[in-house]
Amino acid sequence: SVSIRVFKRPKVFCPKNKKKKNLSIAGVEKNLPTLSSSLAPTPTDSEEEDRLIEPVIQRHENAKNSKYHVALTATDAPYSQWQCRIMYYWYKKVKDMPGSDMGKFTRVLHSGTADNLMEEIPTVVVDPLPGDLDRGYIVLNRPWAFVQWLEKATIEEEYILMAEPDHIFVNPLPNLAHGNSPAGYPFFYIIPAENEKIIRKFYPEEKGPVTDIDPIGNSPVIIKKSLLEEIAPTWVNVSLRMKDDPETDKAFGWVLEMYAYAVASALHGVRHILRKDFMLQGELTYGKIGEWRFDKRSYLNGPPPRNLSLPLQEFLKIRLVKMVNEATANIPGWNTLTSGEMKNRLKIFLTVAGMDECSNSEVGNGDPLGP
Template sequence: HKADPKCPNRRPYHTLLTAQGTIYNQWQARIMYFHWQKQRAADGPCSDMAAFTRLCPSKDGESDGVEKYIPTIFVAQLTPAVLAKYGHFGVLNRPHSVMEFFRNPELRARVTEEYVMLAETDHVLMKPLPNLASEGVAAAHAFGYMHAGPHHAKVIDLVNPQGDCTWRDLQPVGPSPLIIKLTDLEKLTPRWLNYSYELRADPMPARLIQDWVLEMWGYSIAAASLGVRHKIIDGFQIEPNAYARTSDDFNKKYYIFHYTYGIEYRLDGQPQGFNTIGEWSMDKRHYGGAYPPPDLDPPPEGANPSSRWLHNAWNSAIQAAGATWPDTNAMGTIGWRRESISSSEISRSKLAKAVRGTEWLWSGIKSLIFNDAGVLKTPWGEGKWGIAPKPKGLPWCAPPNECLFVDFSGAAHHVWFDADLSKFTSVRVGDGEIVNGTRIRH
């Protein structure tokens, strides 16, 4: 980019959003791009936020339809056979897609800016983001789990035996969020990709480092080995949960809201607890098979400002999409917490009393048994069952009528029964898959 006399201090960069073509990544990418556009417009004509491209690895480089809403380039994703060699670690598609971008002159020519930002789908910009990098120094966020120590020396030696760097040279950074000179990223990407492969292929690194961040370590070691340094930006991003003591103006102190953690509340406004699903729950993981629905119920009274902000960020992006947002059978922010029905609750429910102890075929497969205390026996392991109050999209389940939830194998289902309790119909939360059940034992 040539200097613009109207914007003499402008240092434009191109945002590259690394995103796979899954439903899970698609809806996040659309929310992310909506807020990028919003902050780009707020920044005015001299914004450093020059352009945006979604870099999407997909099967054989095929389009996924989301390019209608987000500027996108597609590259062929890693094959299942390749991923199987590395523990089916899909995150390897990130350095792989960046490598494919640089290998293709036509794609490489798409970015004319001197700097590039690598972003993730679960990033939401809260204010305009200037170019925080400088000549020879990238801008990055510090992660608490990325600090190297002497015990990591053998991990570094594994991938870089020539000794280009030591553990002291490593910075606690990953490849996103990152603003970096494009030529520096091009220089280090081959090592980032190769180091990530090697760290996943050998069992030793996973004994010293959480295995889900090994690709980030691949980036950090690659950068250090080539002398690419990073300026740590304290307010680059925030990752608040229900316990975060965020202030009303927290969004003015950080650039990015990274919703990597679920936000879980009781309906009385108190945090639900750690490693559990809340009565009010906002977690990206709920929407692996379907887009989140519009008009998500707001957080309960007493929720922290960051929870309210993210709820509004999701809702505003979904509402702005209008009819282009796909229909969904997924629940909103209420209904994900499923407590197994207790014996006393069974005694108060006509339906629960009637099905307790009964055995069923699930799509012809034997067998599903509704045991006491909400224990569900299935061919795929133990699950749980209980009353489903007002499940989304099923008005015939509203009181005084009753329907059940049956959850197993990581999937949630809503079930309603024929009047004579000889058959049931199940709809899977999220993708709406229908399964029929037939009673085989009373």
């Protein structure tokens, strides 16, 4: 059996008393900002070295205020909801473990109205992009959601982890950022240098070489709240301009919003510490028809059933399915959602200390996760 910690029902974030400006998409400039040299400095040698800082040093440097707020953007579609429920379950499990710098949690719901998870998961409701600005590309609402949330919410932590519903915490995650250098995960398919012709439409030559743009998306990223407040409006602008440009839209496809964040960060002179140990990911569609298979896209219209069967090999997949099974077995009212939307891959967060625990060499040791 598995011992489960009992948690009190969380309070819903209600930032009603905070004085705020009335936000509208018109309040975010349509043109890219002209950044002063103070916003886009030339990186120094020490700043370049920050990208390679060891995690132990980072934790020491950030010790005074190393907590980060976990924020994931989501919709009210059941496909998004069941992933959020599993993600939040594991956040609660690892939040207070040794080595964790995890602070509070917010689901930033960009559907515009409250849903049936408001009492289960701490949530702030924000508006989707007006009209048809998202062009049916749902994740284009993500940067606009962050702009609104940062304006209306009271966030105690100095740092923010931008996460997604299909992330699962395997280990307690320390703050991998280092001062004004955020931490990000390098995606092999985000290659600014191979798309220089397109990138230059949004990142002119006077801003610097295309190699100054990190091969990342906005998630997972741990970043100072003050930096994200600067970057987010530019991220909205770049995303909308990229989507409006047919050549860019065709070239970048479903990763367009990821490129937009990378470009927006570079426009503000922000470089990320690239951490391959931040996350492991892979297509969980193992095997041919008739063999073991788990694909989250098979559950667009409702949650997966409890007690999924396990694969016969590959430790990472075994661990993921066991974690999904534990969460679904302990979340009340699991089989209650009925419709959904398309997304991409399931991903697992790992810390440096947890990498060795998840090596394929452990597959042969019987049940690597215990009973």
